[in-house]
Amino acid sequence: xxEGIIRESIDKKATKSLRRxxxxxxxxxxxxxxxxxxxxxxxxxxxxxxxxxxxxxxxxLGNVTHDVIIQDYQKDPVTSDLLHVDLRILVKGDKSTxxxxxxxxxxxxxxxxxxxxxxxxxxxxxxxxxxxxxxxxTLDVSKLDVxxxxxxxxxxxxxxxxxxxxMADAVVGVxxxx
Numbered sequence: 001x002x003e004g005i006i007r008e009s010i011d012k013k014a015t016k017s018l019r020r021x022x023x024x025x026x027x028x029x030x031x032x033x034x035x036x037x038x039x040x041x042x043x044x045x046x047x048x049x050x051x052x053x054x055x056x057x058x059x060x061l062g063n064v065t066h067d068v069i070i071q072d073y074q075k076d077p078v079t080s081d082l083l084h085v086d087l088r089i090l091v092k093g094d095k096s097t098x099x100x101x102x103x104x105x106x107x108x109x110x111x112x113x114x115x116x117x118x119x120x121x122x123x124x125x126x127x128x129x130x131x132x133x134x135x136x137x138t139l140d141v142s143k144l145d146v147x148x149x150x151x152x153x154x155x156x157x158x159x160x161x162x163x164x165x166x167m168a169d170a171v172v173g174v175x176x177x178x
Contacts, residue, residue, distance in 0.1 A: 002048045003060045004040040024082060028059070028068060030089030031096070036061065042082065054135040055100065056090055067130070069098065090130035097164060099123040100134055102171055106142030110174030115146040120170040124152065124163060132160040141172060149173025 004026065007014065015025055023039040038061055048057070049070070056069050068087040076083055090096075101123050108117055124137055137155050144150070153167040 001058045001060050001065070002040060002045065004038045006061050007037040007039050010037050019083075024085060026085045026087055028061075028066065028087045028089060030066075030091050031094055032091065033089055040085075045085070046082065055098075056130070056133060056135075059087065069133075090133070092130055095127060095129055097125060097127050098133055100126050101136045103136045103138045104141045104172060105138055106140050108141045108144040108174045110144055110146040110148065113146050114177050115174040116177045117141065117144070117172065117174050119172050120149075121152070121165070121172075124155065124171070125165050126157065126161050127164050128161040132158060134158055134161060139172060141174075144172075144174045146174050146176050 005023075007018070007025075018025065018039050022042055024042040024045050026038045026040055028036040028038055038059075040059075056067055058065050059068055066087075067090045069090060070085060071088040072086040073082060074084040075081065102119070102121060104117075108115065111117065126134070128134075134157075137157075139150055139155070141150065149170040150172050151167065152163060152165045152169045152171060155163065155171065157163050
């Protein structure tokens with residue numbers, strides 16, 4: 001569980017002060033819930049997010065805990081330093097749209113035949129309840145040869161999950177190297 005603080009003041013001076021002290025500024029929101037302005041220790045947040053076991057995770061602000069997902073983030077264009085993160089509260093029973101990551105397993109046959117594996121989609125848009133949100137779509141790419149690809153329609157979604165992507169879109173494929 002990731003612990004943070006609730007920001008009392010959201011003006012520019014207070015934000016700069018928190019960033020100087022090593023905090024990451026966060027906005028937490030959800031449907032029917034009042035927005036929460038929060039801050040997390042930047043290093044703890046990055047470490048936690050890199051090692052989190054699933055797409056959704058729990059944050060604790062004061063005495064209250066929330067199940068959230070990362071909706072968006074902002075990085076400094078020059079230093080690539082993380083500046084701001086938007087977290088969305090998962091409301092039970094509320095059907096929402098999510099972006100679920102795609103993971104691959106295996107080594108394509110096409111790599112031995114002078115091919116290169118390319119990702120066309122790193123995330124797939126789905127609509128579902130928070131309780132059935134998949135952590136990732138795992139695709140077996142071991143049978144892909146040069147010129148083959150896996151399309152969105154080839155992905156099997158779990159019960160209660162609807163894919164909201166063009167069915168003819170390629171997700172991952174192997175092309176001939178130049």
